[in-house]
Amino acid sequence: MKPLVPVARPVARYRAAVDRAASLQTIDAALTRIGRVANSRRNAARRAERAGVNLSATAVSALAVTYRHGPARLSTLAEHLDLEPSRASKEMRRLIDAGLVTQAPDPDDRRASVLSVTKEGSAAFRRYRKAADELLAEALAGWSDKDLDRVATHVDRLATTLTSSATAHR
Numbered sequence: 001m002k003p004l005v006p007v008a009r010p011v012a013r014y015r016a017a018v019d020r021a022a023s024l025q026t027i028d029a030a031l032t033r034i035g036r037v038a039n040s041r042r043n044a045a046r047r048a049e050r051a052g053v054n055l056s057a058t059a060v061s062a063l064a065v066t067y068r069h070g071p072a073r074l075s076t077l078a079e080h081l082d083l084e085p086s087r088a089s090k091e092m093r094r095l096i097d098a099g100l101v102t103q104a105p106d107p108d109d110r111r112a113s114v115l116s117v118t119k120e121g122s123a124a125f126r127r128y129r130k131a132a133d134e135l136l137a138e139a140l141a142g143w144s145d146k147d148l149d150r151v152a153t154h155v156d157r158l159a160t161t162l163t164s165s166a167t168a169h170r
């Protein structure tokens with residue numbers, strides 16, 4: 001008769017599954033907290049005040065998308081903003097009225113128009129971006145360069161994974 005050998009593998013697998021589930025819950029909770037802070041009206045107002053840019057958070061997002069993806073049609077920009085075209089149109093109208101974005105006929109289809117950031121819009125976006133970068137640097141001032149690099153690598157990987165997954169399920 002063979003001696004009985006303790007079987008630890010199922011217990012180890014169970015612990016690994018529990019640890020993985022706990023890690024996923026921690027990541028989800030952290031992303032929720034980060035999103036809440038990053039998208040809060042208070043923090044958007046702090047960034048806007050520091051930058052000297054008097055725009056709502058949604059208007060800043062619309063300006064950023066136009067800066068990064070323009071000149072482009074409204075439908076393209078609305079998709080990048082993840083807004084319905086009617087809502088994106090209202091935000092773009094505010095930016096046009098403020099002189100930060102221009103609207104011109106689409107050279108490929110004169111019935112349509114394209115939106116572009118003006119020189120003033122580019123300057124406003126760069127100031128806002130600089131203010132956001134400064135505030136983040138201040139918040140993370142106590143972190144070592146090594147920790148920042150490690151987090152940057154993992155957060156970028158996480159963002160790539162999550163955006164790829166979201167795009168695949170559209």
